Amino acid sequence: MKMVMCREATRLMSKRLDSPLGIQEKMTLKFHLAMCGACKQCNKQFQLMHEAGRALESQATIPSSDTDDGTDDTP
Amino acid sequence: MVESLDSARDLDSPGERQRRLEAIRPRLLAFARLQLRDASEADDVVQEALITAFEKNADFAGRSGYETWVFGILKNKILDALRAQKRRGKWQPWDDDGVEAAVERQFQATGRWQNIARPRSWGDPEDTLTSERFWQVFDSCMIALPDNIARIFTMRELMGLSTRQICEEAGIKENNCWVILHRGRLLLRACLEKGWLAEADS
Numbered sequence: 486m487k488m489v490m491c492r493e494a495t496r497l498m499s500k501r502l503d504s505p506l507g508i509q510e511k512m513t514l515k516f517h518l519a520m521c522g523a524c525k526q527c528n529k530q531f532q533l534m535h536e537a538g539r540a541l542e543s544q545a546t547i548p549s550s551d552t553d554d555g556t557d558d559t560p
Numbered sequence: 561m562v563e564s565l566d567s568a569r570d571l572d573s574p575g576e577r578q579r580r581l582e583a584i585r586p587r588l589l590a591f592a593r594l595q596l597r598d599a600s601e602a603d604d605v606v607q608e609a610l611i612t613a614f615e616k617n618a619d620f621a622g623r624s625g626y627e628t629w630v631f632g633i634l635k636n637k638i639l640d641a642l643r644a645q646k647r648r649g650k651w652q653p654w655d656d657d658g659v660e661a662a663v664e665r666q667f668q669a670t671g672r673w674q675n676i677a678r679p680r681s682w683g684d685p686e687d688t689l690t691s692e693r694f695w696q697v698f699d700s701c702m703i704a705l706p707d708n709i710a711r712i713f714t715m716r717e718l719m720g721l722s723t724r725q726i727c728e729e730a731g732i733k734e735n736n737c738w739v740i741l742h743r744g745r746l747l748l749r750a751c752l753e754k755g756w757l758a759e760a761d762s
C-alpha cells in the first residue's frame with residue numbers, strides 16, 4: 486500500500502465526494518485517516534461542507550410556519 | 561390535526577400562493593447571492609423565479625413540497641444566469657498562483673499539516689449546520705473565496721451538479737474540476753474554522 490502525507494490525503498477525501506475512488510485510493514485514504522487525527526477532522530469538515538447545500542435547501546424549503554400554530558414544526 | 565400544507569386546494573388561492581412565495585423569498589435570495597455573487601443579478605433571478613412559480617402554478621403537481629418546487633425553478637434560473645455570465649466573459653481564467661500559494665501555506669514541505677493549520681473539531685455537525693452564526697461565517701467565507709473557485713464550489717455543493725455537468729458548463733476538464741474543488745474545500749475549511757471557532761472560544 487502507498488503511504489501518503491496529509492496533502493495527498495486531503496486530495497483523496499475531496500475527490501471521494503465527487504467521484505468514486507479506486508480500491509487502491511480507498512485503502513490509502515482509510516489507512517491515513519486511521520493514523521492521522523488532523524485529517525480525520527478535515528474529512529469531517531469536507532463532509533459537512535458537502536452537506537451544506539442540502540441543509541440550506543431544506544432550511545429554505547420548510548413551509549412557512551409564521552401563520553400556522555407552530556405546534557407541528559419539530560423536524 | 562396535521563393538515564397537508566401542499567394540497568393543491570390551498571394553493572388555488574392566489575393570496576395563499578403569494579403569501580408562501582413572499583415567505584420563502586429571503587432564503588431564495590440568500591441562496592442566489594451565494595451562487596451568483598452579484599446582489600442585483602440575484603434579485604432579478606429570484607424575482608423571475610417567483611413570477612414563474614406564480615404563473616405556472618398549474619405545473620405544480622404536489623409530488624414534492626411547494627417550496628421545494630419553487631426552489632427547483634430558482635435553480636434553473638440560476639443556471640441560466642450563470643451561462644449568461646459566462647457568455648459575457650465574466651468568468652476569469654482558471655489558473656491562479658495566488659490560490660495555489662494560499663492552499664500550500666496550510667502544509668509543510670513534507671506534505672504534513674502546518675501546526676497552525678491543523679484542522680480541529682467543529683463540534684456536532686447537526687448543531688453546526690443549524691446555527692445561524694455558522695451560516696453568517698459561511699457567507700463571509702464564500703465572499704472571500706476567489707470568484708472562479710467559488711463558482712465551481714457552489715455549482716457542486718449548493719446546486720448539486722455532478723462534476724461532469726460542471727465541466728460542460730465551465731468548459732474545463734473533469735480532472736481540473738477536482739483540483740479546483742480540492743483547493744476550494746481547503747480554503748473554505750480554513751476560513752470557516754477560523755471564524756467558527758474564534759467566536760466559540762471567546
Ligand SMILES: [Zn+2]
Nearest residue numbers: 491494521524
Ligand atoms: Zn493527515
